[in-house]
Amino acid sequence: MGREREVQKQPISYTVEQLVALNPYNPDILPDLENYVNEQVSSQTYSLDANLCLLRLYQFEPERMSTQIVARILVKALMAMPAPDFSLCLFLIPERVQMEEQFKTLIVLSHYLETARFRQFWDEAAKNRHLVEVVPGFEQAIQTYAIHVLSLTYQKIPRPVLAEAINIEGLSLDKFLEHQVANYNWVLEKGHGRGQLIALPGNEFNQPELKKNTADSIPLEHITRIFPILG
Amino acid sequence: MAASYDYDDTTGYEDNGGGHRQQQTDLGYDPNFVPDSVKTFVVHMYRHIREKNVYEIHQMYEGSFQNLSERMFKESPWPSVDAVAQYVDNDHVFCLLYREMWFRHLYARLSPTLKQRIDSWDNYCSLFQVVLHGVVNMQLPNQWLWDMVDEFVYQFQSFCQYRAKMKNKTEQEIALLRQHDQAWNLYGVLNFLQALVEKSMIIQILEQEKEGLEQFTATDGYDYNGGSNVLKVLGYFSMVGLLRVHCLLGDYHTGLKCLLPIDISQQGVYTSVIGSHIATIYHYGFANLMLRRYVEAIREFNKILLYIYKNKQYHQKSTQYEQILKKNEQMYALLAISLSLCPQLTLVEETVNSQLREKYGEKMMRMQRYDDEAYSLYDELFSYACPKFITPSAPTYDEPLVNYNQDAYRLQLKLFLYEVKQQQLISGVRTFLKLYSTISLGKLATYMEVDEPTLRSILMTYKHKTHAVDYDGKIISNADVNFYINDDMINVVESKPAKRYGDYFLRQIVKFEGVMNDMDGIKLS
Numbered sequence: 001m002g003r004e005r006e007v008q009k010q011p012i013s014y015t016v017e018q019l020v021a022l023n024p025y026n027p028d029i030l031p032d033l034e035n036y037v038n039e040q041v042s043s044q045t046y047s048l049d050a051n052l053c054l055l056r057l058y059q060f061e062p063e064r065m066s067t068q069i070v071a072r073i074l075v076k077a078l079m080a081m082p083a084p085d086f087s088l089c090l091f092l093i094p095e096r097v098q099m100e101e102q103f104k105t106l107i108v109l110s111h112y113l114e115t116a117r118f119r120q121f122w123d124e125a126a127k128n129r130h131l132v133e134v135v136p137g138f139e140q141a142i143q144t145y146a147i148h149v150l151s152l153t154y155q156k157i158p159r160p161v162l163a164e165a166i167n168i169e170g171l172s173l174d175k176f177l178e179h180q181v182a183n184y185n186w187v188l189e190k191g192h193g194r195g196q197l198i199a200l201p202g203n204e205f206n207q208p209e210l211k212k213n214t215a216d217s218i219p220l221e222h223i224t225r226i227f228p229i230l231g
Numbered sequence: 232m233a234a235s236y237d238y239d240d241t242t243g244y245e246d247n248g249g250g251h252r253q254q255q256t257d258l259g260y261d262p263n264f265v266p267d268s269v270k271t272f273v274v275h276m277y278r279h280i281r282e283k284n285v286y287e288i289h290q291m292y293e294g295s296f297q298n299l300s301e302r303m304f305k306e307s308p309w310p311s312v313d314a315v316a317q318y319v320d321n322d323h324v325f326c327l328l329y330r331e332m333w334f335r336h337l338y339a340r341l342s343p344t345l346k347q348r349i350d351s352w353d354n355y356c357s358l359f360q361v362v363l364h365g366v367v368n369m370q371l372p373n374q375w376l377w378d379m380v381d382e383f384v385y386q387f388q389s390f391c392q393y394r395a396k397m398k399n400k401t402e403q404e405i406a407l408l409r410q411h412d413q414a415w416n417l418y419g420v421l422n423f424l425q426a427l428v429e430k431s432m433i434i435q436i437l438e439q440e441k442e443g444l445e446q447f448t449a450t451d452g453y454d455y456n457g458g459s460n461v462l463k464v465l466g467y468f469s470m471v472g473l474l475r476v477h478c479l480l481g482d483y484h485t486g487l488k489c490l491l492p493i494d495i496s497q498q499g500v501y502t503s504v505i506g507s508h509i510a511t512i513y514h515y516g517f518a519n520l521m522l523r524r525y526v527e528a529i530r531e532f533n534k535i536l537l538y539i540y541k542n543k544q545y546h547q548k549s550t551q552y553e554q555i556l557k558k559n560e561q562m563y564a565l566l567a568i569s570l571s572l573c574p575q576l577t578l579v580e581e582t583v584n585s586q587l588r589e590k591y592g593e594k595m596m597r598m599q600r601y602d603d604e605a606y607s608l609y610d611e612l613f614s615y616a617c618p619k620f621i622t623p624s625a626p627t628y629d630e631p632l633v634n635y636n637q638d639a640y641r642l643q644l645k646l647f648l649y650e651v652k653q654q655q656l657i658s659g660v661r662t663f664l665k666l667y668s669t670i671s672l673g674k675l676a677t678y679m680e681v682d683e684p685t686l687r688s689i690l691m692t693y694k695h696k697t698h699a700v701d702y703d704g705k706i707i708s709n710a711d712v713n714f715y716i717n718d719d720m721i722n723v724v725e726s727k728p729a730k731r732y733g734d735y736f737l738r739q740i741v742k743f744e745g746v747m748n749d750m751d752g753i754k755l756s
Contacts, residue, residue, distance in 0.1 A: 022602055024425075025417075025418045025421040025422045026418065026422075027418065047485065048486070049484075049488070052482055052485055053485075054483060055482075056480060056485075058622065059480065059622075059623055060417050060623045060624055061419065062624050077736065079682065082695060082698070082706075083700045083704070084523055084698055085264050087521075087523075087646065087650070088482075088483065088484050089647055089693065091481035091482065091483070091521070091642070091643060091646060092480070092481055092482060092639070094642070095638065095641070095645070106533060111653070112652050114692070114695065114696075115653055115656060115688060115692045116687075116688045116689075116691035116692045116695060117685070118688075119686050148482065149691050149694060149695050150691070152691075152694040152695070152698055152706075152716065153690055153691050153694045153716055154654055154715065154716045154717070155715050155717050156716075156717045156718050157718075159714070160716060160717070161687065167443070191718060193505075197718055204708075205694070205706070205708060205715075205716065206715040208713060208715070208724040226737060226740055226741060226744075229740060229741065229744045230740075
């Protein structure tokens with residue numbers, strides 16, 4: 001089972017997407033793109049292409065840049081991890097803007113996530129609720145990312161490690177685990193003396209036997225070249 | 232056929248008819264003076280274009296133009312278009328083409344003034360608009376069409392660099408810049424490239440070609456039905472142009488998206504011109520490097536470097552030769568960076584590997600130590616090999632005027648080194664993991680001199696950094712060492728080198744068939 005990243009829901013409005021596909025190099029669409037960012041936030045959807053398009057426009061006309069919108073784009077990009085969207089956005093934001101307090105914080109948050117320092121991440125996020133809570137779905141998205149990284153790494157994970165990574169404890173964690181067991185093939189086991197052990201579903205990254213040996217597969221085009229000989 | 236192109240300029244220069252006076256301008260040359268050889272050149276070129284003799288056009292474009300430039304216009308521009316127009320029926324399109332070559336020569340040999348930069352922009356606007364209106368009925372060599380797009384993007388990049396150096400601008404220059412704020416405007420450039428892609432319908436053509444409903448690649452883009460290849464091929468090369476512009480801005484994702492219709496795993500029109508082939512792969516590889524898709528970058532750099540190694544001898548006489556060598560060196564640097572961040576030497580072919588070791592073997596060793604010296608090496612190689620990033624916005628004309636041409640580059644470098652720093656954490660892990668088949672977290676933590684929670688973070692970072700997200704959102708592992716954790720035990724997975732039976736059998740089948748054919752061919756007397 002290839003570990004497919006769960007993509008955030010596709011956006012409902014297609015007008016802006018059409019604009020981005022057909023007429024992206026047009027400074028007049030800036031207000032539409034800004035509205036679209038707010039729409040992504042409120043409807044819990046996401047469009048990297050549209051947001052990059054907006055960042056490029058800001059790059060071209062810095063006087064029109066709204067740091068509030070940029071901050072929202074970055075939070076959305078964080079939620080798209082493990083995809084490198086956050087870096088992709090930073091490449092387009094001028095250095096002096098990145099020096100502003102809110103962006104420095106977001107960069108620190110990204111750093112903690114990139115280096116799997118989940119405890120530090122949740123601590124810092126708690127101190128900056130005003131930044132991240134404006135975007136609904138933030139917590140769940142980061143938890144999904146945390147589980148993704150855990151699934152790459154662990155076959156069986158001790159409960160405290162899981163708890164720290166997804167920032168859920170006690171009864172809430174019990175409920176969460178129940179849900180995962182029922183729907184995602186998680187298995188709860190007894191760890192030696194240390195309490196609960198959670199067995200994560202096997203995939204090609206945490207269970208080597210499941211890795212398909214693609215090295216020896218031959219593309220069809222190569223076989224077609226010897227059809228005349230075989231025929 | 233080529234006899235008439237022996238430009239012998241030993242005969243005295245004839246005075247042009249029409250009462251031109253020898254003008255001694257302070258340019259140091261006379262733009263209105265047309266030597267015989269140039270007159271012959273434009274007359275023949277004009278005729279060949281009208282007659283659609285692509286081969287001859289190419290010979291003149293690659294050969295004669297360069298020879299004349301070398302012999303007569305080493306330090307001065309070619310005669311002005313107004314002076315040559317009379318020899319070519321004042322043909323509007325030919326004049327636009329001539330001017331395009333004129334400016335390209337200027338940029339290559341001399342330093343363009345601001346006025347000349349603006350004039351060149353106007354010329355490209357006129358030329359592209361003529362093409363976009365679909366009234367052009369020529370067949371031009373792919374080399375020329377590629378050069379147009381390539382030069383267009385290059386002049387844009389050059390203009391942005393020039394404009395960003397505000398410090399020593401004269402008042403005249405500033406006034407001119409303010410007046411012509413549309414010249415080399417980012418959106419102007421992007422919209423032209425996009426328009427060429429759309430109007431030529433090249434994306435649909437490539438799609439239909441896959442289903443056998445169109446012929447494009449098979450004819451190298453040329454139209455054998457009496458039509459013109461210009462719009463189609465310009466549209467095709469514009470996709471590479473868009474990739475390039477987006478890389479200059481730092482938008483790697485969109486750049487790669489623009490290139491998507493071109494299948495780089497196959498030959499195509501982009502490989503028909505070596506300059507285009509190299510530019511495509513260079514930017515594709517660089518974009519993938521910045522997107523952390525190291526395996527993809529390494530694969531493509533490896534292929535192109537091997538190709539250059541085998542084929543550069545055939546281009547020694549070409550004007551492209553220096554550029555080819557430069558890009559070759561830059562891509563070795565990028566390959567060194569990619570392999571230091573993602574040690575997968577099996578992806579690199581033997582010839583390329585030995586070249587790489589020669590050029591960067593020692594540096595790569597030092598880069599993988601991740602100390603201060605390593606960062607300065609990453610800095611050095613990145614700075615040498617990266618594109619010339621630009622700041623697309625117009626300058627602020629308030630005092631004090633500063634040079635900001637390095638800003639874009641500094642940002643990309645800073646973010647790149649930031650990523651390198653994050654990877655520093657996982658460098659030690661590799662060495663240790665290779666020594667064990669199983670080891671407890673506690674023990675490994677002691678050896679690495681960190682506490683257990685830190686080790687858990689490091690191991691997860693390793694997994695995250697070595698599992699890139701590809702274009703379709705799938706996770707691809709490029710880890711050289713693999714492991715999984717059970718509670719507090721690390722189990723290292725031995726990776727066995729894959730035996731490629733399939734390839735071997737295919738080769739043997741073909742070989743055997745060859746032997747049988749040979750035997751069949753032997754006539755026994």
